[in-house]
Amino acid sequence: MSIEQMQATSAFLREFIEAVPGAVYAKDRAGRILFGNAGFGEAVGWSSGGFLGKDDLELLADKDLARAVMENDQRIMARRARCQVEEKLRAADGTPSYWLSTKAPWIDEDGNVVGLVGVSVDITERKRLEEQEKLLAREIEHRNKNLLCVVQSVVRLTRAPTVEAFRQTVTGRLEALGRVESVLMRERLKPANLRCLLLEELAAYDIDTSDRVRLAGPPVYVRAEAGQPLALAFHELATNAAKYGAFARPSGTLDVSWGLERSGTRLEIEWREIGRPTVESPIRQGFGTNLIRSVVERQLRGTVSFMWEASGLRCVISIPVENAAPN
Structure with a gap:
């Protein structure tokens, strides 16, 4: 695959991920955000790009909920298996929201777990x-x-x-x-x-x-x-x-x-x-x-x-x- 084809494929994937309803994200082994679409930024209340390199404790107003999310992420990576879970977030003004999250360990070519990828859909109304x-x-x-x-x-x-x-x-x-x-x-x-x-x-x-x-x-x-x-x-x-x-x-x-x-x-x-x-x-x-x-x-x-x-x-x-x- 040529460099031009790789660039075109990368651009297509980014556009596709941005178009997906909900939050799409990737985290490293320590829980720091490596990638997130606009939906992820809206979910955590941070502008596009402002959340990169930060973990949930830094992003979320409710620290207890943030710790619960991070602990669950660590369990998913330890089990090396995909998991679907309901998660609760709380905005800075105290308004709660509920998300149905599908998460999976991110495994490199050597079989090592290097992080986590996930998709979360807002189910607050449901x-x-x-x-x-x-x-x-x-x-x-x-x-x-x-x-x-x-x-x-x-x-x-x-x-x-x-x-x-x-x-x-x-x-x-x-x-x-x-x-x-x-x-x-x-x-x-x-x-x-x-x-x-x-x-x-x-x-x-x-x-x-x-x-x-x-x-x-x-x-x-x-x-x-x-x-x-x-x-x-x-x-x-x-x-x-x-x-x-x-x-x-x-x-x-x-x-x-x-x-x-x-x-x-x-x-x-x-x-x-x-x-x-x-x-x-x-x-x-x-x-x-x-x-x-x-x-x-x-x-x-x-x-x-x-x-x-x-x-x-x-x-x-x-x-x-x-x-x-x-x-």
Whole structure:
């Protein structure tokens, strides 16, 4: 091969290595950088050429991580075998990055290990998605356990004169849980909008919310584990309103308002019905007050009060603000 051909081949290889995505590098036996492409310079935060002759302790801000990389490189050279490993780096500002590195000992013509060559690909985004999936799996497991507890409470606290009435009541309550699950899944298990939870439940009763329902309050998002018991409470209140309260007559209306109390430590939700069928008609005490008290007090560590006024039912639910989440 002529000198011109060797120069052309060398130039081609350099262009090829520069075009390879990720970091390509070579180190001597002591771990000093002999060669690195632009991707390597970006990975270690050094400009092109500035990293030559330096080892990882000199290049990387996190010295513990640098020592771990160098120790692993020495093991690879000692074993004289190619190895693939995930490595963590940390920028000067503390931002972590993750790399999938394939490394092999550099062996000369005499069979001596004179260094190491490697290719590292940035897998930071992949690691982030993997952690997100793990977090999601843990959240689903946690919420499924909570949901089972709620379902057990629903069955235990349901009373009905007949089997069919029992079935209908339990079915309605489980459907309410299904609706809140739909809201949470649409939000990918993120905190759910309180207004959306209310509208989702009221929509099940085919009520014209534009004319008969007024919702007022600041944007509030409730944590997933609080959404289930709140949805059940709203379901019981709406069921009572449809059977015995404001929605049992065409002119009945509902006002729901919410906000933080003065101390800022509790979220208060007020459900006020206006226009029950007759002032004299008794409000049904067994419509689900026990269930509402159970889910609010036991699962949300809150309080609930019922006031049967001349205009209709007024219910105030007060829960610790920890059940809410920032938008």
